[in-house]
Amino acid sequence: MSDTTLxxxxxxxxxxxxxxxxxxALADLLARSGAHLVLADLDEAAVRARATSLSGQYPGRAIGVQLNAAxxxxxxxxxxxxRREFGRIDFLVxxxxxxxxxxVADTDDELWRRVQSINLDGVFMLIKRAxxxxxxxxxxxxxxxxxxxxxxxxxxxxxxSKGGLIAFTRTLALELGPQxxxxxxxxxxxxDTAMTASARAAKGDEWIAATPLRRDGTPEEISATIAFLLSNAASFVHGEVLHVNGGLFMAG
Ligand SMILES: NC(=O)c1ccc[n+]([C@@H]2O[C@H](COP(=O)([O-])OP(=O)(O)OC[C@H]3O[C@@H](n4cnc5c(N)ncnc54)[C@H](O)[C@@H]3O)[C@@H](O)[C@H]2O)c1
Known part of the structure:
Protein backbone atom coordinates (compact mmCIF):
# COMPACT_ATOMS: atom_id res chain seq x y z
CA MET A 1 0.00 0.00 0.00
CA SER A 2 1.54 3.33 -0.97
CA ASP A 3 1.86 6.24 1.45
CA THR A 4 -0.93 8.72 0.67
CA THR A 5 -0.08 11.51 3.12
CA LEU A 6 0.87 15.11 2.32
CA ALA A 25 1.46 30.32 -0.93
CA LEU A 26 2.79 27.03 -2.29
CA ALA A 27 6.28 27.76 -0.94
CA ASP A 28 4.76 28.38 2.51
CA LEU A 29 2.72 25.17 2.42
CA LEU A 30 5.58 22.94 1.21
CA ALA A 31 7.99 24.46 3.74
CA ARG A 32 5.49 23.78 6.56
CA SER A 33 5.29 20.20 5.27
CA GLY A 34 9.04 19.61 5.47
CA ALA A 35 10.29 20.26 1.92
CA HIS A 36 13.51 21.89 0.78
CA LEU A 37 12.84 24.73 -1.66
CA VAL A 38 14.48 26.49 -4.56
CA LEU A 39 12.39 29.63 -5.02
CA ALA A 40 12.87 31.64 -8.22
CA ASP A 41 11.39 34.91 -9.44
CA LEU A 42 12.22 38.00 -11.47
CA ASP A 43 11.72 39.96 -8.23
CA GLU A 44 14.98 39.02 -6.56
CA ALA A 45 14.53 40.97 -3.30
CA ALA A 46 11.06 39.52 -2.67
CA VAL A 47 12.01 35.92 -3.43
CA ARG A 48 15.14 36.07 -1.31
CA ALA A 49 13.15 37.55 1.58
CA ARG A 50 10.61 34.74 1.33
CA ALA A 51 13.35 32.09 1.32
CA THR A 52 15.06 33.65 4.33
CA SER A 53 11.81 33.83 6.24
CA LEU A 54 10.88 30.20 5.49
CA SER A 55 14.38 28.92 6.32
CA GLY A 56 14.08 30.62 9.69
CA GLN A 57 10.73 29.02 10.52
CA TYR A 58 10.96 25.46 9.20
CA PRO A 59 13.56 22.67 9.19
CA GLY A 60 13.97 22.45 5.40
CA ARG A 61 16.41 24.64 3.47
CA ALA A 62 14.96 27.39 1.25
CA ILE A 63 17.08 29.19 -1.34
CA GLY A 64 15.81 32.29 -3.15
CA VAL A 65 17.23 33.17 -6.55
CA GLN A 66 16.54 35.60 -9.35
CA LEU A 67 15.19 34.09 -12.56
CA ASN A 68 14.06 35.45 -15.89
CA ALA A 69 11.65 32.66 -16.84
CA ALA A 70 11.87 33.61 -20.52
CA ARG A 83 21.70 20.19 -8.99
CA ARG A 84 24.60 21.59 -6.96
CA GLU A 85 22.62 22.18 -3.75
CA PHE A 86 20.28 19.17 -3.73
CA GLY A 87 21.27 16.78 -6.54
CA ARG A 88 17.68 16.26 -7.66
CA ILE A 89 14.26 17.86 -8.17
CA ASP A 90 11.24 15.99 -6.75
CA PHE A 91 8.63 18.64 -7.48
CA LEU A 92 8.59 21.25 -10.22
CA VAL A 93 5.97 24.00 -10.34
CA VAL A 104 -5.98 41.41 -30.44
CA ALA A 105 -6.41 44.52 -32.60
CA ASP A 106 -4.16 46.44 -30.20
CA THR A 107 -1.60 43.69 -29.57
CA ASP A 108 1.70 44.16 -31.36
CA ASP A 109 4.01 41.30 -32.23
CA GLU A 110 6.35 42.13 -29.38
CA LEU A 111 3.68 41.88 -26.68
CA TRP A 112 2.37 38.63 -28.16
CA ARG A 113 5.89 37.17 -28.12
CA ARG A 114 6.60 38.39 -24.59
CA VAL A 115 3.55 36.63 -23.20
CA GLN A 116 4.35 33.38 -24.99
CA SER A 117 8.02 33.60 -24.01
CA ILE A 118 7.25 33.73 -20.27
CA ASN A 119 4.00 31.75 -20.01
CA LEU A 120 4.70 28.97 -22.51
CA ASP A 121 8.26 28.90 -23.91
CA GLY A 122 9.66 29.43 -20.41
CA VAL A 123 7.75 26.44 -19.04
CA PHE A 124 9.04 24.23 -21.86
CA MET A 125 12.64 25.40 -21.33
CA LEU A 126 12.43 24.84 -17.57
CA ILE A 127 10.85 21.40 -17.68
CA LYS A 128 13.13 20.15 -20.45
CA ARG A 129 16.20 21.11 -18.41
CA ALA A 130 14.78 19.75 -15.13
CA SER A 161 -0.32 30.52 -23.87
CA LYS A 162 -2.45 28.72 -21.27
CA GLY A 163 -4.25 26.61 -23.90
CA GLY A 164 -0.83 25.63 -25.21
CA LEU A 165 0.17 24.66 -21.70
CA ILE A 166 -2.79 22.27 -21.42
CA ALA A 167 -1.70 20.47 -24.59
CA PHE A 168 1.91 20.52 -23.42
CA THR A 169 0.94 19.06 -20.01
CA ARG A 170 -0.96 16.17 -21.57
CA THR A 171 1.83 15.39 -24.02
CA LEU A 172 4.43 15.50 -21.24
CA ALA A 173 2.26 13.07 -19.26
CA LEU A 174 2.39 10.64 -22.18
CA GLU A 175 6.15 10.96 -22.54
CA LEU A 176 7.21 11.07 -18.84
CA GLY A 177 4.70 8.64 -17.33
CA PRO A 178 6.72 5.55 -18.24
CA GLN A 179 9.69 6.89 -16.26
CA ASP A 192 -7.03 37.16 -5.36
CA THR A 193 -3.41 37.95 -6.28
CA ALA A 194 -1.52 40.94 -7.70
CA MET A 195 -1.90 39.44 -11.20
CA THR A 196 -5.66 40.00 -11.28
CA ALA A 197 -5.87 43.17 -9.15
CA SER A 198 -6.61 45.64 -11.94
CA ALA A 199 -8.94 43.28 -13.83
CA ARG A 200 -10.82 42.51 -10.59
CA ALA A 201 -11.17 46.23 -9.93
CA ALA A 202 -12.77 46.64 -13.36
CA LYS A 203 -14.80 43.43 -13.69
CA GLY A 204 -14.79 41.87 -10.24
CA ASP A 205 -18.53 42.15 -9.55
CA GLU A 206 -19.38 40.60 -12.90
CA TRP A 207 -16.94 37.72 -12.32
CA ILE A 208 -18.22 37.05 -8.81
CA ALA A 209 -21.81 37.02 -10.09
CA ALA A 210 -20.75 34.39 -12.68
CA THR A 211 -19.08 32.23 -9.99
CA PRO A 212 -21.51 29.90 -8.18
CA LEU A 213 -19.55 30.18 -4.90
CA ARG A 214 -19.92 34.00 -5.26
CA ARG A 215 -16.35 34.92 -4.38
CA ASP A 216 -12.80 34.96 -5.72
CA GLY A 217 -10.44 32.14 -4.78
CA THR A 218 -7.41 32.54 -2.54
CA PRO A 219 -3.81 31.62 -3.42
CA GLU A 220 -3.91 29.15 -0.53
CA GLU A 221 -6.82 27.30 -2.19
CA ILE A 222 -4.74 26.91 -5.36
CA SER A 223 -1.58 25.90 -3.52
CA ALA A 224 -3.51 23.25 -1.56
CA THR A 225 -4.65 21.72 -4.85
CA ILE A 226 -1.12 21.84 -6.27
CA ALA A 227 0.21 20.17 -3.11
CA PHE A 228 -2.38 17.42 -3.45
CA LEU A 229 -1.30 16.79 -7.06
CA LEU A 230 2.38 16.72 -6.04
CA SER A 231 1.73 14.34 -3.16
CA ASN A 232 1.41 10.58 -2.94
CA ALA A 233 -2.30 11.14 -2.30
CA ALA A 234 -2.46 11.76 -6.07
CA SER A 235 -0.14 8.89 -6.99
CA PHE A 236 -2.45 7.66 -9.78
CA VAL A 237 -3.53 11.11 -11.03
CA HIS A 238 -1.67 11.79 -14.27
CA GLY A 239 -2.25 13.96 -17.32
CA GLU A 240 -5.17 15.77 -15.67
CA VAL A 241 -6.11 19.44 -15.63
CA LEU A 242 -7.87 20.15 -12.36
CA HIS A 243 -10.33 23.08 -12.33
CA VAL A 244 -10.30 25.21 -9.17
CA ASN A 245 -12.68 28.08 -9.77
CA GLY A 246 -15.68 28.04 -7.45
CA GLY A 247 -17.79 26.59 -10.27
CA LEU A 248 -17.09 29.41 -12.76
CA PHE A 249 -16.06 27.06 -15.57
CA MET A 250 -18.95 24.64 -15.03
CA ALA A 251 -21.49 27.47 -14.88
CA GLY A 252 -20.44 28.57 -18.37
N1 LIG B 1 -4.41 34.85 -10.14
C1 LIG B 1 -5.25 34.23 -10.94
O1 LIG B 1 -6.46 34.53 -10.95
C2 LIG B 1 -4.76 33.16 -11.87
C3 LIG B 1 -5.73 32.48 -12.61
C4 LIG B 1 -5.32 31.48 -13.49
C5 LIG B 1 -3.98 31.17 -13.61
N2 LIG B 1 -3.06 31.85 -12.88
C6 LIG B 1 -1.66 31.50 -13.10
O2 LIG B 1 -1.03 31.20 -11.88
C7 LIG B 1 0.36 31.55 -11.95
C8 LIG B 1 0.71 32.42 -10.74
O3 LIG B 1 -0.06 33.61 -10.80
P1 LIG B 1 -0.27 34.55 -9.52
O4 LIG B 1 -1.71 34.82 -9.42
O5 LIG B 1 0.47 34.01 -8.38
O6 LIG B 1 0.40 35.87 -10.08
P2 LIG B 1 1.42 36.89 -9.38
O7 LIG B 1 1.47 38.07 -10.28
O8 LIG B 1 1.06 37.09 -7.95
O9 LIG B 1 2.79 36.08 -9.45
C9 LIG B 1 3.47 35.89 -10.66
C10 LIG B 1 4.95 35.95 -10.35
O10 LIG B 1 5.65 35.71 -11.58
C11 LIG B 1 6.80 36.55 -11.57
N3 LIG B 1 7.27 36.76 -12.94
C12 LIG B 1 6.71 37.49 -13.92
N4 LIG B 1 7.48 37.48 -15.01
C13 LIG B 1 8.56 36.71 -14.70
C14 LIG B 1 9.72 36.32 -15.41
N5 LIG B 1 9.95 36.74 -16.67
N6 LIG B 1 10.61 35.52 -14.80
C15 LIG B 1 10.40 35.11 -13.52
N7 LIG B 1 9.34 35.47 -12.79
C16 LIG B 1 8.43 36.26 -13.38
C17 LIG B 1 6.33 37.85 -10.92
O11 LIG B 1 7.42 38.60 -10.44
C18 LIG B 1 5.40 37.34 -9.84
O12 LIG B 1 6.08 37.19 -8.60
C19 LIG B 1 0.56 32.26 -13.29
O13 LIG B 1 1.09 31.34 -14.22
C20 LIG B 1 -0.85 32.65 -13.68
O14 LIG B 1 -1.01 32.77 -15.07
C21 LIG B 1 -3.41 32.83 -12.01
Whole structure:
Protein backbone atom coordinates (compact mmCIF):
# COMPACT_ATOMS: atom_id res chain seq x y z
CA MET A 1 0.00 0.00 0.00
CA SER A 2 1.54 3.33 -0.97
CA ASP A 3 1.86 6.24 1.45
CA THR A 4 -0.93 8.72 0.67
CA THR A 5 -0.08 11.51 3.12
CA LEU A 6 0.87 15.11 2.32
CA UNK A 7 4.24 14.74 4.06
CA UNK A 8 6.99 16.37 1.97
CA UNK A 9 9.84 15.86 4.44
CA UNK A 10 13.23 16.18 2.67
CA UNK A 11 11.67 16.35 -0.78
CA UNK A 12 13.11 19.04 -3.06
CA UNK A 13 10.77 21.50 -4.80
CA UNK A 14 11.59 24.11 -7.45
CA UNK A 15 8.95 26.84 -7.76
CA UNK A 16 9.10 29.76 -10.21
CA UNK A 17 7.03 32.88 -9.67
CA UNK A 18 7.66 32.16 -6.00
CA UNK A 19 7.47 35.85 -5.03
CA UNK A 20 3.91 35.91 -6.36
CA UNK A 21 0.58 35.03 -4.81
CA UNK A 22 0.18 31.37 -5.82
CA UNK A 23 3.89 30.45 -5.93
CA UNK A 24 4.38 32.13 -2.55
CA ALA A 25 1.46 30.32 -0.93
CA LEU A 26 2.79 27.03 -2.29
CA ALA A 27 6.28 27.76 -0.94
CA ASP A 28 4.76 28.38 2.51
CA LEU A 29 2.72 25.17 2.42
CA LEU A 30 5.58 22.94 1.21
CA ALA A 31 7.99 24.46 3.74
CA ARG A 32 5.49 23.78 6.56
CA SER A 33 5.29 20.20 5.27
CA GLY A 34 9.04 19.61 5.47
CA ALA A 35 10.29 20.26 1.92
CA HIS A 36 13.51 21.89 0.78
CA LEU A 37 12.84 24.73 -1.66
CA VAL A 38 14.48 26.49 -4.56
CA LEU A 39 12.39 29.63 -5.02
CA ALA A 40 12.87 31.64 -8.22
CA ASP A 41 11.39 34.91 -9.44
CA LEU A 42 12.22 38.00 -11.47
CA ASP A 43 11.72 39.96 -8.23
CA GLU A 44 14.98 39.02 -6.56
CA ALA A 45 14.53 40.97 -3.30
CA ALA A 46 11.06 39.52 -2.67
CA VAL A 47 12.01 35.92 -3.43
CA ARG A 48 15.14 36.07 -1.31
CA ALA A 49 13.15 37.55 1.58
CA ARG A 50 10.61 34.74 1.33
CA ALA A 51 13.35 32.09 1.32
CA THR A 52 15.06 33.65 4.33
CA SER A 53 11.81 33.83 6.24
CA LEU A 54 10.88 30.20 5.49
CA SER A 55 14.38 28.92 6.32
CA GLY A 56 14.08 30.62 9.69
CA GLN A 57 10.73 29.02 10.52
CA TYR A 58 10.96 25.46 9.20
CA PRO A 59 13.56 22.67 9.19
CA GLY A 60 13.97 22.45 5.40
CA ARG A 61 16.41 24.64 3.47
CA ALA A 62 14.96 27.39 1.25
CA ILE A 63 17.08 29.19 -1.34
CA GLY A 64 15.81 32.29 -3.15
CA VAL A 65 17.23 33.17 -6.55
CA GLN A 66 16.54 35.60 -9.35
CA LEU A 67 15.19 34.09 -12.56
CA ASN A 68 14.06 35.45 -15.89
CA ALA A 69 11.65 32.66 -16.84
CA ALA A 70 11.87 33.61 -20.52
CA UNK A 71 15.65 33.33 -20.71
CA UNK A 72 17.39 30.02 -21.39
CA UNK A 73 20.68 31.02 -19.72
CA UNK A 74 18.85 32.12 -16.58
CA UNK A 75 16.97 28.80 -16.47
CA UNK A 76 20.26 26.92 -16.94
CA UNK A 77 21.61 28.71 -13.85
CA UNK A 78 18.52 27.78 -11.82
CA UNK A 79 18.77 24.10 -12.75
CA UNK A 80 22.50 24.07 -12.03
CA UNK A 81 21.81 25.59 -8.60
CA UNK A 82 19.25 22.87 -7.82
CA ARG A 83 21.70 20.19 -8.99
CA ARG A 84 24.60 21.59 -6.96
CA GLU A 85 22.62 22.18 -3.75
CA PHE A 86 20.28 19.17 -3.73
CA GLY A 87 21.27 16.78 -6.54
CA ARG A 88 17.68 16.26 -7.66
CA ILE A 89 14.26 17.86 -8.17
CA ASP A 90 11.24 15.99 -6.75
CA PHE A 91 8.63 18.64 -7.48
CA LEU A 92 8.59 21.25 -10.22
CA VAL A 93 5.97 24.00 -10.34
CA UNK A 94 6.46 26.72 -12.97
CA UNK A 95 4.21 29.47 -11.62
CA UNK A 96 5.86 32.54 -13.17
CA UNK A 97 3.48 34.27 -15.55
CA UNK A 98 2.14 37.57 -16.82
CA UNK A 99 -1.41 38.64 -17.65
CA UNK A 100 -1.44 41.88 -19.63
CA UNK A 101 -4.68 43.26 -21.03
CA UNK A 102 -4.89 44.04 -24.73
CA UNK A 103 -7.41 43.34 -27.49
CA VAL A 104 -5.98 41.41 -30.44
CA ALA A 105 -6.41 44.52 -32.60
CA ASP A 106 -4.16 46.44 -30.20
CA THR A 107 -1.60 43.69 -29.57
CA ASP A 108 1.70 44.16 -31.36
CA ASP A 109 4.01 41.30 -32.23
CA GLU A 110 6.35 42.13 -29.38
CA LEU A 111 3.68 41.88 -26.68
CA TRP A 112 2.37 38.63 -28.16
CA ARG A 113 5.89 37.17 -28.12
CA ARG A 114 6.60 38.39 -24.59
CA VAL A 115 3.55 36.63 -23.20
CA GLN A 116 4.35 33.38 -24.99
CA SER A 117 8.02 33.60 -24.01
CA ILE A 118 7.25 33.73 -20.27
CA ASN A 119 4.00 31.75 -20.01
CA LEU A 120 4.70 28.97 -22.51
CA ASP A 121 8.26 28.90 -23.91
CA GLY A 122 9.66 29.43 -20.41
CA VAL A 123 7.75 26.44 -19.04
CA PHE A 124 9.04 24.23 -21.86
CA MET A 125 12.64 25.40 -21.33
CA LEU A 126 12.43 24.84 -17.57
CA ILE A 127 10.85 21.40 -17.68
CA LYS A 128 13.13 20.15 -20.45
CA ARG A 129 16.20 21.11 -18.41
CA ALA A 130 14.78 19.75 -15.13
CA UNK A 131 13.86 16.28 -16.41
CA UNK A 132 17.37 14.79 -16.06
CA UNK A 133 17.28 15.70 -12.33
CA UNK A 134 13.81 14.27 -11.73
CA UNK A 135 13.75 10.71 -10.31
CA UNK A 136 10.89 8.22 -10.54
CA UNK A 137 8.24 9.35 -8.06
CA UNK A 138 8.70 13.04 -8.87
CA UNK A 139 5.93 15.31 -10.13
CA UNK A 140 5.29 18.42 -12.20
CA UNK A 141 2.27 20.71 -11.84
CA UNK A 142 1.70 23.44 -14.43
CA UNK A 143 -0.47 26.52 -13.93
CA UNK A 144 -2.97 26.96 -16.73
CA UNK A 145 -6.19 29.02 -16.48
CA UNK A 146 -9.88 29.00 -17.21
CA UNK A 147 -8.81 31.36 -20.04
CA UNK A 148 -6.94 28.47 -21.66
CA UNK A 149 -10.17 26.47 -21.96
CA UNK A 150 -12.64 29.22 -22.74
CA UNK A 151 -10.71 32.19 -24.14
CA UNK A 152 -10.68 35.52 -22.35
CA UNK A 153 -11.79 38.89 -23.74
CA UNK A 154 -8.76 41.18 -23.95
CA UNK A 155 -6.30 38.39 -23.17
CA UNK A 156 -5.90 36.36 -26.37
CA UNK A 157 -2.11 36.15 -25.90
CA UNK A 158 -2.58 34.83 -22.35
CA UNK A 159 -5.40 32.44 -23.30
CA UNK A 160 -3.30 31.05 -26.16
CA SER A 161 -0.32 30.52 -23.87
CA LYS A 162 -2.45 28.72 -21.27
CA GLY A 163 -4.25 26.61 -23.90
CA GLY A 164 -0.83 25.63 -25.21
CA LEU A 165 0.17 24.66 -21.70
CA ILE A 166 -2.79 22.27 -21.42
CA ALA A 167 -1.70 20.47 -24.59
CA PHE A 168 1.91 20.52 -23.42
CA THR A 169 0.94 19.06 -20.01
CA ARG A 170 -0.96 16.17 -21.57
CA THR A 171 1.83 15.39 -24.02
CA LEU A 172 4.43 15.50 -21.24
CA ALA A 173 2.26 13.07 -19.26
CA LEU A 174 2.39 10.64 -22.18
CA GLU A 175 6.15 10.96 -22.54
CA LEU A 176 7.21 11.07 -18.84
CA GLY A 177 4.70 8.64 -17.33
CA PRO A 178 6.72 5.55 -18.24
CA GLN A 179 9.69 6.89 -16.26
CA UNK A 180 7.54 7.51 -13.18
CA UNK A 181 7.26 11.30 -13.43
CA UNK A 182 3.66 12.43 -12.95
CA UNK A 183 2.51 15.55 -14.82
CA UNK A 184 -0.70 17.46 -14.14
CA UNK A 185 -2.01 21.02 -14.29
CA UNK A 186 -4.22 23.21 -12.14
CA UNK A 187 -6.57 25.57 -13.90
CA UNK A 188 -7.55 28.40 -11.52
CA UNK A 189 -10.49 30.73 -12.00
CA UNK A 190 -10.29 34.24 -10.51
CA UNK A 191 -7.78 34.25 -7.67
CA ASP A 192 -7.03 37.16 -5.36
CA THR A 193 -3.41 37.95 -6.28
CA ALA A 194 -1.52 40.94 -7.70
CA MET A 195 -1.90 39.44 -11.20
CA THR A 196 -5.66 40.00 -11.28
CA ALA A 197 -5.87 43.17 -9.15
CA SER A 198 -6.61 45.64 -11.94
CA ALA A 199 -8.94 43.28 -13.83
CA ARG A 200 -10.82 42.51 -10.59
CA ALA A 201 -11.17 46.23 -9.93
CA ALA A 202 -12.77 46.64 -13.36
CA LYS A 203 -14.80 43.43 -13.69
CA GLY A 204 -14.79 41.87 -10.24
CA ASP A 205 -18.53 42.15 -9.55
CA GLU A 206 -19.38 40.60 -12.90
CA TRP A 207 -16.94 37.72 -12.32
CA ILE A 208 -18.22 37.05 -8.81
CA ALA A 209 -21.81 37.02 -10.09
CA ALA A 210 -20.75 34.39 -12.68
CA THR A 211 -19.08 32.23 -9.99
CA PRO A 212 -21.51 29.90 -8.18
CA LEU A 213 -19.55 30.18 -4.90
CA ARG A 214 -19.92 34.00 -5.26
CA ARG A 215 -16.35 34.92 -4.38
CA ASP A 216 -12.80 34.96 -5.72
CA GLY A 217 -10.44 32.14 -4.78
CA THR A 218 -7.41 32.54 -2.54
CA PRO A 219 -3.81 31.62 -3.42
CA GLU A 220 -3.91 29.15 -0.53
CA GLU A 221 -6.82 27.30 -2.19
CA ILE A 222 -4.74 26.91 -5.36
CA SER A 223 -1.58 25.90 -3.52
CA ALA A 224 -3.51 23.25 -1.56
CA THR A 225 -4.65 21.72 -4.85
CA ILE A 226 -1.12 21.84 -6.27
CA ALA A 227 0.21 20.17 -3.11
CA PHE A 228 -2.38 17.42 -3.45
CA LEU A 229 -1.30 16.79 -7.06
CA LEU A 230 2.38 16.72 -6.04
CA SER A 231 1.73 14.34 -3.16
CA ASN A 232 1.41 10.58 -2.94
CA ALA A 233 -2.30 11.14 -2.30
CA ALA A 234 -2.46 11.76 -6.07
CA SER A 235 -0.14 8.89 -6.99
CA PHE A 236 -2.45 7.66 -9.78
CA VAL A 237 -3.53 11.11 -11.03
CA HIS A 238 -1.67 11.79 -14.27
CA GLY A 239 -2.25 13.96 -17.32
CA GLU A 240 -5.17 15.77 -15.67
CA VAL A 241 -6.11 19.44 -15.63
CA LEU A 242 -7.87 20.15 -12.36
CA HIS A 243 -10.33 23.08 -12.33
CA VAL A 244 -10.30 25.21 -9.17
CA ASN A 245 -12.68 28.08 -9.77
CA GLY A 246 -15.68 28.04 -7.45
CA GLY A 247 -17.79 26.59 -10.27
CA LEU A 248 -17.09 29.41 -12.76
CA PHE A 249 -16.06 27.06 -15.57
CA MET A 250 -18.95 24.64 -15.03
CA ALA A 251 -21.49 27.47 -14.88
CA GLY A 252 -20.44 28.57 -18.37
N1 LIG B 1 -4.41 34.85 -10.14
C1 LIG B 1 -5.25 34.23 -10.94
O1 LIG B 1 -6.46 34.53 -10.95
C2 LIG B 1 -4.76 33.16 -11.87
C3 LIG B 1 -5.73 32.48 -12.61
C4 LIG B 1 -5.32 31.48 -13.49
C5 LIG B 1 -3.98 31.17 -13.61
N2 LIG B 1 -3.06 31.85 -12.88
C6 LIG B 1 -1.66 31.50 -13.10
O2 LIG B 1 -1.03 31.20 -11.88
C7 LIG B 1 0.36 31.55 -11.95
C8 LIG B 1 0.71 32.42 -10.74
O3 LIG B 1 -0.06 33.61 -10.80
P1 LIG B 1 -0.27 34.55 -9.52
O4 LIG B 1 -1.71 34.82 -9.42
O5 LIG B 1 0.47 34.01 -8.38
O6 LIG B 1 0.40 35.87 -10.08
P2 LIG B 1 1.42 36.89 -9.38
O7 LIG B 1 1.47 38.07 -10.28
O8 LIG B 1 1.06 37.09 -7.95
O9 LIG B 1 2.79 36.08 -9.45
C9 LIG B 1 3.47 35.89 -10.66
C10 LIG B 1 4.95 35.95 -10.35
O10 LIG B 1 5.65 35.71 -11.58
C11 LIG B 1 6.80 36.55 -11.57
N3 LIG B 1 7.27 36.76 -12.94
C12 LIG B 1 6.71 37.49 -13.92
N4 LIG B 1 7.48 37.48 -15.01
C13 LIG B 1 8.56 36.71 -14.70
C14 LIG B 1 9.72 36.32 -15.41
N5 LIG B 1 9.95 36.74 -16.67
N6 LIG B 1 10.61 35.52 -14.80
C15 LIG B 1 10.40 35.11 -13.52
N7 LIG B 1 9.34 35.47 -12.79
C16 LIG B 1 8.43 36.26 -13.38
C17 LIG B 1 6.33 37.85 -10.92
O11 LIG B 1 7.42 38.60 -10.44
C18 LIG B 1 5.40 37.34 -9.84
O12 LIG B 1 6.08 37.19 -8.60
C19 LIG B 1 0.56 32.26 -13.29
O13 LIG B 1 1.09 31.34 -14.22
C20 LIG B 1 -0.85 32.65 -13.68
O14 LIG B 1 -1.01 32.77 -15.07
C21 LIG B 1 -3.41 32.83 -12.01
Missing amino acids: DFTDRVAVITGAAGGIGG DAASIDELIELA PSAGIYPESL IPLMPAGSAIVNLTSVAGHRGSMGHAHYAA GIRVNAVSPGII
